Amino acid sequence: MGTPVTSIVPGGYDAYVRVFHPAAPARFGSAATWQQVADWSGRRFHPLAHEKLSVSVRANPGPPPFSEAPLRGMLSTESEVCDTLVRQLSALTGTPSACYFAIWERWGILSGGWARFKAVAEGDEEPDTLDDDIARWQEQVAQLPRLEHQYRSYLVGRGPIGVACELDSHLLGPEPSPELGLTPQLWWPEDRAWVVATEIDFDSTIVATTTAGAEALLDCEGLEALLVPADGRLDEGGDDINLP
Secondary structure (H helix, E strand, C coil): CCCEHHHCCCCCCCEEEEEECCEEECCCCCCECHHHHHHHHCCCCCCCCCHHHHCCCCCCCCCCCEEECCCCCCCCCCCCHHHHHHHHHHCCCCCCCCEEEEEECCCHHHHCHHHHHHHHHHHCCCCCCHHHHHHHHHHHHHCCCEEECCCCEEEEEEECHHHHHCHHHCCCCCCCCCCCCCCCCEEEECCCCCEEECCCCCCEEEEEECHHHHHHHHCCCCCCEEECCCCCECCHHHCCCCCC
16 A cells, blocks of 8 residues: 555665655755755654645744755756765665666657747747657657566666766767756666666655665765665655644
């Protein structure tokens, strides 16, 4: 019932670490951690905390420390979280130059939908070549290898670990690609020392790893992270501490 940790990352690892995506900062502020949001709202920050953490139970909480909710479904390439994960995970695998990256195949940009929206939004008139450009792009995407999961289908690529934060600079095919603005939903090294999952509906990232790997991530400056149980629920029902 619900969405347990091992429904989005494999079972059998020593430890599971939840990396919390920061919330967009309030005006002139810095990105807000979940702990800062909990301090403001009067709720409790814990491993299975849900977004209801941001609903204040204080009578007069004052201005919130955030302007927008944490990013869902991907790691922000504008924050340091993705780069920090890459640095830490590089040291936790024997094959950092051989990793696999899986992107959910139904992102709008992969079907060309984003290209049409952007063209209209920026110029109010589609370029004459847009349909042909989108068709070529869709053909490239269709030729990519797939990974079929019980709940999702993904496009799969292979490369060094740094690709996780730099998908925009890597082509999906022989022709120039649009800027993806994405990070992978799943990535893992060839030796499978760890698996990273950023499920599209969640505002945090799960890392399945060794005990030593978990300790390194939990002690890492720049990451807000907590251990989560393998059977812990990541949906709203899993947060039975911060009740409505």
